[in-house]
Amino acid sequence: MNAPGRGVCIACRRDRRVRADGRIFAHADPQTPGRSCPGSGELPRPVYGPLHREPRHLTAPFDAPGRSPQPYPGEGREAWRVRAAAVRRAALMQPLADVELGEFDVRIIEWLTGWEPSTVATVASWLHRAREAGRAEASARRAGR
Numbered sequence: 001m002n003a004p005g006r007g008v009c010i011a012c013r014r015d016r017r018v019r020a021d022g023r024i025f026a027h028a029d030p031q032t033p034g035r036s037c038p039g040s041g042e043l044p045r046p047v048y049g050p051l052h053r054e055p056r057h058l059t060a061p062f063d064a065p066g067r068s069p070q071p072y073p074g075e076g077r078e079a080w081r082v083r084a085a086a087v088r089r090a091a092l093m094q095p096l097a098d099v100e101l102g103e104f105d106v107r108i109i110e111w112l113t114g115w116e117p118s119t120v121a122t123v124a125s126w127l128h129r130a131r132e133a134g135r136a137e138a139s140a141r142r143a144g145r
């Protein structure tokens, strides 16, 4: 569920309605009946996927409706090409934060930034989802589950 106005609660990790100020609406704590979820009023976690249609955005939610990035009015073709590549590169690098990259890794990232935004967004979404899965695995291990 990647519709705008929805987000994943940082506490209960469920899909929740998002207020106009970008925070999650108050909702019940799924584990403690009668109490509010501690994630109520917090900023939601971005929804990274799964993707069921071509993504239009380079940041989450990737498949929200809307237009793909467009050149600024009056932006020259070369300036737009350079800026668009920088935005695609940033989309790939963000989920790779704290990951050590070798020269070949960087070469392939540069190659990927030449692809259309939907391809880059999909790869970025995989990287984000892999990070999330790792985070969930680590927290389950800590909780002894």
Ligand SMILES: [Zn+2]
Binding pocket: 009, 010, 011, 012, 013, 014, 027, 037, 038, 039, 040
């Ligand atoms: Zn919650």
